[in-house]
Amino acid sequence: xxxxxxxxxxxxxxxxxxxxxxxxxxxxxxxxxxxxxxxxxxxxxxxxxxxxxxxxxxxxxxxxxxxxxxxxxxxxxxxxxxxxxxxxxxxxxxxxxxxxxxxxxxxxxxxxxxxxxxxxxxxxxxxxxxxxxxxxxxxxxxxxxxxxxxxxxxxxxxxxxxxxxxxxxxxx
Numbered sequence: 187x188x189x190x191x192x193x194x195x196x197x198x199x200x201x202x203x204x205x206x207x208x209x210x211x212x213x214x215x216x217x218x219x220x221x222x223x224x225x226x227x228x229x230x231x232x233x234x235x236x237x238x239x240x241x242x243x244x245x246x247x248x249x250x251x252x253x254x255x256x257x258x259x260x261x262x263x264x265x266x267x268x269x270x271x272x273x274x275x276x277x278x279x280x281x282x283x284x285x286x287x288x289x290x291x292x293x294x295x296x297x298x299x300x301x302x303x304x305x306x307x308x309x310x311x312x313x314x315x316x317x318x319x320x321x322x323x324x325x326x327x328x329x330x331x332x333x334x335x336x337x338x339x340x341x342x343x344x345x346x347x348x349x350x351x352x353x354x355x356x357x358x
Contacts, residue, residue: 198246199246204308209333210230210334212307232340242336245329249328249329253325256270256322280302282329283298283331287335294339295335301331301335
C-alpha cells in the first residue's frame with residue numbers, strides 16, 4: 187500500500203496549477219503587518235512544513251480528487267451537481283479547509299475564515315475559474331486558503347513564542 191508523501195502532494199497541487207509560492211504569498215500577506223521583516227521565503231518554508239503532515243496530505247488528496255471526479259462528471263447525483271456548481275450550502279469544501287487550518291490551532295481557523303471570505307490571490311482566481319469555466323475548483327480554492335492560513339499560523343506561533351522574527355525556523 188502506498189501512502190501519501192510530500193512529493194506526491196506537491197505534484198497533485200502542481201497538476202491543479204497550485205504552486206507553493208502562490209500559497210505562501212497569501213500567508214505572507216496575512217502576517218506581514220504583524221511581522222514587518224518577514225520574508226516570503228520564511229512563509230514558503232512554513233507551507234512546506236504544513237505539507238509534510240500526513241493528515242494534511244490526505245485531506246488535499248481527497249479534496250483534489252473530488253474536484254477531478256466532478257470535472258469528469260463521475261460523481262453520482264446530487265453530489266455531482268453540488269460539487270460541480272460549488273453550491274453555496276454544500277460546505278464540505280470549507281469543512282476540509284477548516285480541518286487543515288485547525289491542525290495549526292484556532293488562529294489557523296480564523297485566518298482561513300478571513301482568507302475564504304475575501305478570496306485573496308490564488309483563492310479568488312480558483313473561485314472565479316470554477317464559476318466561469320468548465321473547470322471544477324470547488325475544493326481547490328479552499329485547500330489553497332487553508333494551507334496559506336496554516337502556514338500563517340505557524341509563522342504567528344513562532345513569533346509569539348518569542349523567536350526573533352528575522353530568524354524564524356519554520357521547519358518544525
